Amino acid sequence: MPSRHPLDIALVDGRWLAVGWDDGHRSEFPIDVLRDFCPCATCRKSRLDRADQPNSPKKRSLNVLGLSTRFEIEGLEHVGRYALGCNWKDSHRSIFTWEYLAEICPCDDCRAERGGPPVPFDPMTTV
Ligand SMILES: [Zn+2]
Ligand SMILES: [Zn+2]
Numbered sequence: 001m002p003s004r005h006p007l008d009i010a011l012v013d014g015r016w017l018a019v020g021w022d023d024g025h026r027s028e029f030p031i032d033v034l035r036d037f038c039p040c041a042t043c044r045k046s047r048l049d050r051a052d053q054p055n056s057p058k059k060r061s062l063n064v065l066g067l068s069t070r071f072e073i074e075g076l077e078h079v080g081r082y083a084l085g086c087n088w089k090d091s092h093r094s095i096f097t098w099e100y101l102a103e104i105c106p107c108d109d110c111r112a113e114r115g116g117p118p119v120p121f122d123p124m125t126t127v
Contacts, residue, residue: 004102009084011073019101027105034086035071037104038094039121047120 004021012018017029036047072089079085079095086094104118111117 003099005098006084006101009076011076014072017073017076021102025102025105025107025109027101027107027110029101029104029106031071031073033104033106033118034094034096035088035092037096037118037120038092039096039100040092040094042092043094044121 004023004025006019007022008020010018012028015031017031017034019027019029021027035043074087074089077085077087082099083095083097084101086096088094100121104120106118
């Protein structure tokens, strides 16, 4: 996938993050999914813990979008020229690089190109 840079970023209804890319592509991320895909060490660990316990009551489907009051975005900011900083109302902070955001775009085109749904940042790919 070619590297993309965002031309505009907007929060829609506080529930969607819309990103317009410089190659004309457009991504819309439900903010629940963004939070679930947070690449920070804490969230990666809790994803792994959930994966380790498939019967855990805390496990939930990424596709359940009706529960989106769980997370709210307090503010967005650019982090250098390569990433988006996302401040959550529960004072968590996520940093998404443009590359990562492009990778996890949930649209049908990207899904087809990828051959499946987006997968969260995997510790195996840590540099
Ligand atoms: Zn996190
Ligand atoms: Zn896409």
